Each structure stands twice: as structure tokens, then as C-alpha cells.
Amino acid sequence: METAVISGKGGTGKSSISAAFATLGERVIVADCDVDAANLYLLFNPQHQDEQIYIAGQKAVIDIAKCTNCGICMEYCRFGAISFKGSANIVSIKGSANIVSIDEISCDGCRLCERVCPEKAIDMVNNDRSRMYSGSFRNGKMVYGRLAPGEENSGKLVNMVRERARVLSKESGIDEIIIDGPPGTGCAVISSITGTDRVIVVTEPTSSGLHDLKRTLEMISKFAFSTWVIINKYDLNESISLNIESYCSGEGVRVAGKIKFDPVVVDAMINSKSVIEYAPGSHVSQSIKEIWREIQRYG
Numbered sequence: 001m002e003t004a005v006i007s008g009k010g011g012t013g014k015s016s017i018s019a020a021f022a023t024l025g026e027r028v029i030v031a032d033c034d035v036d037a038a039n040l041y042l043l044f045n046p047q048h049q050d051e052q053i054y055i056a057g058q059k060a061v062i063d064i065a066k067c068t069n070c071g072i073c074m075e076y077c078r079f080g081a082i083s084f085k086g087s088a089n090i091v092s093i094k095g096s097a098n099i100v101s102i103d104e105i106s107c108d109g110c111r112l113c114e115r116v117c118p119e120k121a122i123d124m125v126n127n128d129r130s131r132m133y134s135g136s137f138r139n140g141k142m143v144y145g146r147l148a149p150g151e152e153n154s155g156k157l158v159n160m161v162r163e164r165a166r167v168l169s170k171e172s173g174i175d176e177i178i179i180d181g182p183p184g185t186g187c188a189v190i191s192s193i194t195g196t197d198r199v200i201v202v203t204e205p206t207s208s209g210l211h212d213l214k215r216t217l218e219m220i221s222k223f224a225f226s227t228w229v230i231i232n233k234y235d236l237n238e239s240i241s242l243n244i245e246s247y248c249s250g251e252g253v254r255v256a257g258k259i260k261f262d263p264v265v266v267d268a269m270i271n272s273k274s275v276i277e278y279a280p281g282s283h284v285s286q287s288i289k290e291i292w293r294e295i296q297r298y299g
């Protein structure tokens with residue numbers, strides 16, 4: 001059974017709730033698919049058993065031994081990735097103390113500069129700083145991706161993480177996979193939820209929370225899986241919480257439960273534990289247990 005936990009925006013408490021679900025007792029596979037900002041590994045401190053390089057496209061590099069600083073590539077680059085940069089040691093043929101260089105963060109990997117360079121001074125190299133890790137943690141197995149700054153194609157890395165989670169599930173005989181998805185409605189989110197058995201959307205009682213929830217549910221409606229909503233920190237604005245419940249009811253989406261605001265959730269994180277582990281008797285933990293039971297009961 002694959003359960004994806006997502007949110008329309010960051011800061012709703014999605015990862016805290018994912019971590020709580022992952023430590024309710026039953027052994028699980030945790031797949032942290034928030035590859036731009038994976039953080040569950042900090043909480044679960046997994047023992048790594050596997051590390052794989054993720055190739056996130058390519059970038060252009062200039063062989064300065066061949067480059068004549070003609071500037072042709074710079075004129076063609078539509079991403080503004082190529083510019084003259086000052087150098088104390090090299091003087092270009094244009095007479096300035098500047099050399100042509102490529103900003104790897106801005107480079108889109110389109111290869112145009114490689115084709116137009118008259119000196120064949122540009123090569124494409126793999127973006128290979130992103131990684132996927134997997135291993136064991138105290139309640140099962142864990143897999144997560146870390147996209148290096150400036151590297152793209154997060155959706156493909158999410159697919160890689162999910163594929164590894166399924167392999168771990170088969171190898172270990174652990175059936176339950178908890179996916180902590182990225183916030184928003186981008187391609188990485190779609191990769192996180194495609195083909196799952198159920199999706200839980202965590203929201204909070206703010207106007208922007210409601211707005212983002214609507215966008216998220218609209219996106220989810222294109223897929224055919226069991227959908228649930230959790231209203232986190234509902235007591236911070238009970239009026240908007242009621243609006244969220246009424247909106248969900250109108251859309252035929254089930255609200256699995258509401259969770260009170262409690263600083264104990266942050267205290268748990270600071271102590272590298274889920275709230276279930278840190279404060280099992282707290283109101284928050286009780287609510288999360290009831291929500292999980294409700295979701296399990298009805299799918």
C-alpha cells in the first residue's frame with residue numbers, strides 16, 4: 001500500500017505528519033520525495049546501505065586552452081549563462097582582461113553553444129552531484145533523494161526514489177510505503193502521487209492554505225485514487241477550518257481529521273524524533289493515531 005502525503009505549500013507540517021505515520025508501530029518503507037529539501041533523514045538518521053548518482057541532465061563547459069574568447073557562444077545562449085568574466089592572468093583576443101565563462105546554475109544544457117563554437121572548445125558534461133540514498137532506520141527502511149543546488153529534473157529523481165522504495169518493499173516484505181511528497185503542484189508532486197493507492201493533503205487554516213488546497217485538489221481530481229485532507233493546527237483559525245471542511249464536503253473529499261497546534265511537534269523535531277515517539281500521550285499524537293486508523297479503515 002502506497003500513501004503519499006503532500007501539501008499545497010511548504011510549512012503546513014506535512015513532513016512532521018509523515019514522520020508520525022512512519023513511527024506508529026508497524027514497520028514501513030519511508031520514501032522522502034521532497035528531493036529539493038529532503039529532511040526526514042535528519043530525523044530518522046538511516047544507516048546507508050546504498051548510494052546512487054543521479055544524472056540531472058548536462059551542462060556546458062569551456063576548454064579555455066581552445067577558446068579564443070570570440071564571444072559567439074555568448075550571443076547565441078538564450079539563458080544568459082555565458083558572459084565575460086574578469087581574469088588577472090588571461091587577456092582575450094579582444095584586448096580586455098576578460099574570458100568567456102559559463103555559469104553552471106544558469107546553463108540549461110541545450111547544447112547550442114557546443115554547436116556554434118568555431119573552435120570546438122565547448123563540451124557537455126553530466127550534472128552528477130545529485131544523489132539517492134537508501135538504508136535502514138529504526139522502524140523499517142528509508143530511501144531519499146537529494147537534488148544538488150541548481151540541478152533540475154526533480155520529477156525523474158522522485159521516480160528513482162519511488163522505484164527504489166518498491167524494490168525495498170519487495171526485498172524486505174514490508175508492505176506499507178509512506179511517501180513524503182514535495183509541496184506545490186509541480187512535476188515532482190505529480191511524480192510523487194502517480195500510481196499511489198491514496199493521497200493525503202495536509203493543509204492549514206489560512207487563506208493561502210485554503211487557496212493552495214483548492215489548487216492541489218483540482219490537480220488530484222485528474223487522478224483516480226483515494227483522497228484525504230488533514231487540517232493541521234486547525235485551532236489557529238477555527239473559522240477558516242470550517243470553511244475548509246465545508247469546501248471539502250462540497251467537493252466530496254473526506255477530511256480524515258483535524259490536529260491542534262502544539263509546540264511539542266517542534267520540540268520533537270529538535271530532539272530528532274517524531275511526535276509519536278517524543279510525546280506519545282500528547283493530544284497531537286492521539287489525533288494522528290485516530291486519523292491513521294480512520295484512513296486505514298476506509299482506504
Ligand code: SF4
Pocket residue numbers: 062066067068069070071072073074100116117118119120121122
Ligand atoms: S564560441 Fe567557442 S571560442 Fe568563441 S568564446 Fe565561445 S567557447 Fe570560446
Ligand code: SF4
Pocket residue numbers: 059060076077078079080081082102106107108109110111112113114
Ligand atoms: S548549453 Fe545552452 S544554456 Fe548552456 S551555456 Fe550553452 S547555449 Fe547556454
